[in-house]
Amino acid sequence: MAIPPRLDEAKSPGFSGTAEAGLVAKGRYVAQLGDCVACHTAPGGPEMAGGRALETPFGTIYSTNITPDVQHGIGGWSYAAFDRAMRHGVTAKGHRLYPAMPYPSYAKMSDEDMAALWAYLRQGVPAVAQANQPLGMHFPFDQRWGLAYWDAVFADKTPFVPNPQKDAIWNRGAYLVQGLGHCGACHTPRGIGFQELAMSDLGSKGKLFLSGAQVEHWNAVALRDLWTVPDTVEMLKTGQNRFATASGSMTDVILHSTQHVSDPDLVAIATYLKSLPSDTAKTAAPVAAAPASAAASAAEPPAQLFTSAGGLGYTQFCTDCHRPTGGGVKGVFPALAGNPTVAAQDPATLIHITLTGWKTVSTGAHPRVYTMPAFARLSDAEIAEILSFVRQSWGQGAGPVAAADVAQARQQLDPKVDTSAFETPRLSKLLAEPNAQQLVRGMRLNAETHLLLPKNVGNDLNCTSCHLNAGTVADGSPYVGVSAFFPSYAPRAGKVITIEDRINGCFRRSMNGKPLPPDSDDMKAMVAYFDWMKGNTRKEDKVPGRGVGKVDPKIVPNLANGEKVYGAQCAVCHGQNGEGLKDAAGRTVYPPLWGERSFNIGAGMARTYTAAAFVKRNMPIGFHEKFPLGQGGLSDQDAVDVAEYFTHQDRPDFPDKVKDWPKDPKPKDARY
Incomplete structure (x- = not known):
């Protein structure tokens, strides 16, 4: 259907009846390009029904209902009224819109795109009878009549004009960035009247366009010549690239808008952004790009x-x-x-x-x-x-x-503060101790065990593989208070053991290696680190978060479900075949869970219910908002199922297993 350039509704076919399906579909794509849903949908609310709080230095604006509801939305509007609101910031009732609505950017839209958007909002969006919320603006900014002066002084409503010296791809990108994408609303600095200091790359202030700004306590980075075209396309399509991962309000833009944009349009956007000159030093790429299965950089630690x-x-x-x-x-x-x-x-x-x-x-x-x-x-x-x-x-x-x-x-x-009872020891305080060098060495032996002690570690694990964050995480086998409980009776050994014995047990079992000499400097450093972690703990004290907790041993494992849970939650870090993850330099990132480079059958983690308790509280990381690793969160059943799955895979034998539990009953989930 041909859309005439005039805005007179009476002479615009298609708006007195039903628009063609193709026009509505195009309008949906235009709405995605314009990211309408991000602002006009409240969290958890109906789509396009408004109510989202938009914070400004002058108070809070709530987005409006733009569904075709007649009473609260735009169902009673004409196309001409809609076009006026989009390009000039004036509603059907004559109210002026605050420039949080980027109408100066939308003024650059083509008539064809505007008509398609109108068709979609009228016929492709369900009507929602939801009233608009009142303004939360401070006086005198709650007086809309003052917006007429703002509009006269600051509103740049220049239509988009293609640059004849540039190709079609560049011009398409410029149109999308300056107009529908309204990228400058966040990435261009604003002036004293909260106006964007530049609406395009033209004119005396053109170099300010997309040069970076702060929005709602987020720093919107400068987009001018930021990355290569493929890097920018990857970010807009996936939310991450080799340089960064989206954060702040940009996550909404990618979620609702750019991931749905066609590849040609993404290339056009990236081409235009790459063409903009910048005085900012170029961002250096990671030292060595990693293969698909590895971590990103092969650089050395600072x-x-x-x-x-x-x-x-x-x-x-x-x-x-x-x-x-x-x-x-x-x-x-x-x-x-x-x-x-x-x-x-x-x-x-x-x-x-x-x-x-x-x-x-x-x-x-x-x-x-x-x-x-x-x-x-x-x-x-x-x-x-x-x-x-x-x-x-x-x-x-x-x-x-x-x-x-x-x-x-x-x-x-006003962020939410974690209030759990476990007081996480701070490694930074090691430096204040008289034996700081020894303590830091002990900590590093926990964090980098297989690198620093290759003669004693026979696999790719570190102490911190099980004792998270060098033993400082609640329910992650923390070291807090541990040395206070030694010497103590160990049922598996059938005798009283020292802390040195316990450490060497881990070397022989969890690390499938050889014990450290008890009088060696490295053993003394590890024990000193444990003693520092002890603090004022006494043997009779109960330490919140000590150990890994427990899981009901009556839960019957479902091996098939365990395999599914492993594939969905564990494989990304520990490998599809339990092989672990290495970086481009061959360093272990996350340890293998089975195979020759993993713990042997004598390790506590080889037992189903011990492993399940650890998994329940500590795996996967980055799963939710628990301090400090977003760790844990699987159900008891899923934890038992996945523990049964990975603990019973092939792993090294433990020759001294015949000496275990000489006096006490052997746990039912022991591997031997």
Whole structure:
């Protein structure tokens, strides 16, 4: 159906009756390009019925109902009224819209796209009888008549005009970015009147267009010549690329809009963005791109990782996902090396994510959502130290983060603080001890066991494979108070053992290796680290979060379900065949769960119900918002099923198994 350029409804065929199905389908695509649903749908509410809170410096605006409901939506509007609202910011009743509605951008829309959008909203969206919420703006900004002056001074309603010196792909990208995509609404700085300082790359202020801005305490990065065309397309399509993973309001844009955009249009958008000149230093790519099954970077860890408070804080709370090298885990956890959010002059997004947490966006390419929990339990100074370390290591010269900046953001964001009883020891405090060097060595022997003690470790595991975050996580076999309980009777050994005996038991079983000499410097360092973790704990004390908890041994394992759970929840980190995950340099990222490089049948983790208890509380990581790893969350049945599945796969034998449980009953789930 031909759509005439005139806006007079009486002379526009198709609007007095039913529009063609093709026009409605095109309108749906236009709505996706314009990301209408992101703003006009409240969380959990009906689509396009409005009610989403949009925060501004002047108060809160609630998006309006744009379904075809006659009373509350646009069902009683004419096409001319709709077009006027979209291009000029004036409703059918004559009310002026706040520029949170990006009508200066939509003024660049073609008549064809506008007509298609109208057809879709009238015929492709169900009517919802939901009243619009009143404004939450402060005086005098709640007086709409003042918007006429704003409009006269600031509103740039210049229609899009193709650049004859550019090709069709560039012009298509420019049209989508400047118009329907309204990318400048977030990524262009605003002036004193909250106006975008540039609506396109033309004119004296054109260099400000898409040069970055702060939106609702998020730092919207500069988009000018940010990445290559394929990198930008990948980000818009999947929510992540080799440099970064989407965060903040950009996740909604990808969820509702860009993942649905056609590949040719994504290439056009990326081509246009790449063409925009930038004075900002280019983001460096990770040192070595990883194969599809590996982590991202083959770089070495920063030298200050174990010598600074920020580095030790990062070691404790960040390395399990972002890795000691800052390389992240491809397709799972974002890299920090080469990440524009890390290198941004404004650290607002880093602080925001750290205080409130973060989730990946679910896209067709990456449907599983991974979560970073909020770290608001850490003090302002601790967060500042960690983020300063991150920016010093991978920020390409980005400045440090001040504790005052974190405090200000905390006040503004009012994040939820974890209140669990377990008090997580801080590795950063090791540096204040008189034997700091020995303690840091002991901690590193836990975190990097198979690298630092290759003669004693016979597989790819570290102590921290089972004792999460170097033994500092509740219900993750923490070391807190452990040394206070030794010497103690061990049923498996049938005698009283020392803490050195217990450590060597792990070397022989969990690490399928050889014991450390009890009087060696490395054993002394490990014991010193455990003693530091003991704190004031006495043998008779009960330590919250000690051990891994229990799972009812009466639960009957379902092996078939266990295999399904493993494929859905575990394989991404531990491999389809239990082989684990390595980075591009061959370093173990996540350990193998079976095979010759895993724990042997004498390990406690080879027992179904011990493994199930650990899995129940600690696996997978990034599963929800539990501090500090988003760990655990499977049902008891699923935990037992998947534990039965992986514990009974082939693994090394333990020759001394015949000596186990000489006096006490053998557990029913022992592998021998």
